Amino acid sequence: MKRISLQIARGNHDFTRLTDSDYSGKGLFSLKGITSVIAVGLAIFQIYFTAGFGIIDSQLLRTIHLGIVLALVFLYFPPKKLQEGEREHPGWLALDLVLICGAFATAYFLASDIDYYMERIRYVDPVSDAETVCATAAVLLVLEATRRVAGLPLVIVASAFLAYGLGGQYLPGILRHDGVTYKMLCEQLYLVTEGLYGIPLAVSSTMIFAFVMFGCFLQRAGLGQVFLDLACVLTRRSKGGPAKVSIFASALFGSISGSAVANVYSTGTFTIPLMKRVGYTPSFAGAVEAVSSTGGQLMPPIMGATAFVMADVTGAGYLAVAKAALLPSLLYYFSLLMMIHFEAVNKNIGIIPSDQIPDPRSVLRRTYHILPIIVLIGLLVSGRSVISSAFISIASVIVVSCFSAETRFTPKSLYHTLELSSRNALMISTCSACAGIIVAIVSITGIGYKFISIITDLGQFHILLLLILLMFTCFVLGTGVPATPAYIIVATLGAPALMKLGIPTLSAHMFVLYYAILSEITPPVCLSAYAGASIAGANAMQTGWRAFRLGIVAYIIPFIFVFQPALLLTGEFSHVAQALVTSFIGVITLAGGMQGYLMVRCFLWERVLLLAAGIALLYPEIYSDLAGLGVILFIGMLQYLRRGKALPEPDLNQA
DSSP states (O other): OOOOOOOOOOGGGGGOTTSSOOSSOSSTTSHHHHHHHHHHHHHHHHHHHHTTSSOOOHHHHHHHHHHHHHHHHHHHSOSSOOOTTOOOOHHHHHHHHHHHHHHHHHHHHHHTTHHHHHHOOTTTSOOOHHHHHHHHHHHHHHHHHHHHHHOHHHHHHHHHHHHHHHHGGGSOGGGOOSOOOHHHHHIIIIISTTTTTSHHHHHIIIIIHHHHHHHHHHHHTTHHHHHHHHHHHHTTTSTTHHHHHHHHHHHHHHHHHOOHHHHHHHHHHHHHHHHHHHTOOHHHHHHHHHHHHHHGGGOTTTGGGHHHHHHHHHOSOHHHHHHHHHHHHHHHHHHHHHHHHHHHHHTTOOOOOGGGOOOHHHHHHTGGGGHHHHHHHHHHHTTOOHHHHHHHHHHHHHHHHTTSTTTOOOHHHHHHHHHHHHHHHHHHHHHHHHHHHHHHHHHHHOHHHHHHHHHHHHHHHOHHHHHHHHHHHHHHHHTTOOHHHHHHHHHHHHHHHHHHTTOOHHHHHHHHHHHHHHGGGSSSSOHHHHHHHHHHTOOHHHHHHHHHHHTHHHHHHHHHHHHOGGGGTOSOHHHHHHHHHHHHHHHHHHHHHHHTBSSSBOOHHHHHHHHHHHHHHHSOOHHHHHHHHHHHHHHHHHHHHHHTTSSOOOSSOOO
16 A cells, blocks of 8 residues: 655755755764754753753843854855755855854853843943944844745845834824934844843743644654544545545644644645645645645644744633634634535545555554643643643653654654754744844834724724724735744734724734734735645646635634624623534535535526625624525525426536
């Protein structure tokens, strides 16, 4: 039997300096060897001081963490992406050595006198020339590191905010601020914990790093392969099974990975070719994988670590966030499942080839690999801290891996897993530091309060207009940014504006989170869809629009839970129960309308009515539910009769 093998996610690491070759010799003292030692050292440092073995001040922890992270970025990522077989010019490496020295120097400058910087009085104690130089260097280093790991979008946004901080006093109207001197800006960004070393980096250097490490250990222990094999077994007799495998594998893997694009490159390498093999078009296959991978950032219990950040920001607690995210994420994936099913039935797409299906008994024997996930959830539910739960769960992964010789950790594999943990954390930590620039400018200029004022004024005309404008704002700010820093950015501006209008805290934060993440599949800049298109060999924009259609429920749901929090499992039991039943019926109806198929192919007017009925059913209100149910019963009856050839069927394929 030919089995599908799970590839370890590399995401943006496809073009790294040290992925496939080492240009500087061999052994421990080669560039590759030195880099791996630094990466492992970072992982051990994080374990020792965040798991409770050692005690260190939080500001010092962030300073050391960012210094090492920046150095590793300049070691792993060359200034420009290297094509396959291309060798790097030696001059670039020399430049990076200078940048590495700068990263360590800016960190050492703060760390060497950390007691003073913890006690200094902001805006009272003077900012020296040396502090100004170090602050400038640190900001430039973070921007360059962000460009290398995440591309230009976040750099452009951060640079625009910096420009606003320095020149906003010259702008007219409400955008004008009182003026910020260069030294004040340097102090805000570098000397206090509200800039580079602010809350975003605090979270990424503790909770997020712990869960990135947890994900790496799970990968090494074979849980990813278990997810894949289990999905294949569950969908082996279902039409369009490969696309459904993508849903299961990407949802489970994506919740842990923290990066939609990386998830596409990991699970998509086997799901997309399999989808094409059984009859799906390349653009549809790429779109399915993109939507599946993006949804992992919205799926509890981990949500790509965003759940823990939201719990910290809102003060609601992890369990409250996970509960609120549960039903919307289930509706997201259920709608995708139904759209795939209707597409498969409509176009008579086949099942998974028998030679690609693993032995069910073998899969059942390996389900014990899921135990660490159960341990994690159990610890969190019991009230243990997030970081403690993560590290205990990592220990459980090592214990569980001992049950099989294939997955058992050796000193060598443990070393490489620690190195991979640091490498996979580079993007999120760097982007978090860059997001800290935005947060600092928002704070020092007061633009956040002005944005809230603008939004509030618009909301007085109609709250729906406010929500639409905020949706597009989240699309722009979340473009090209990993899930967690994207949430931090949009939550800084958008969530307070909604809360000022009386919208519940969790509803407001879930609203901005959804649209920041959905930027990954929203044309024209839809990075997850582009990644899926590159694997599928499809047109990128066509794949993006297919992804947009497949994820349509996710675009609608945030508007609904703003008005009806029952979708977040809050409120009276009767309202929640009604939302559970009608929303799932509504998802089926929407999927039928989007794909042009329910029992048989739909006429255009049927599709329009199905879409309207689906939206009505998603809104948990008695009159809208009754109207939606009436429409679906009417169309269902017509389609049943047409299925029995009592009525004519449309000639064209509208799916």
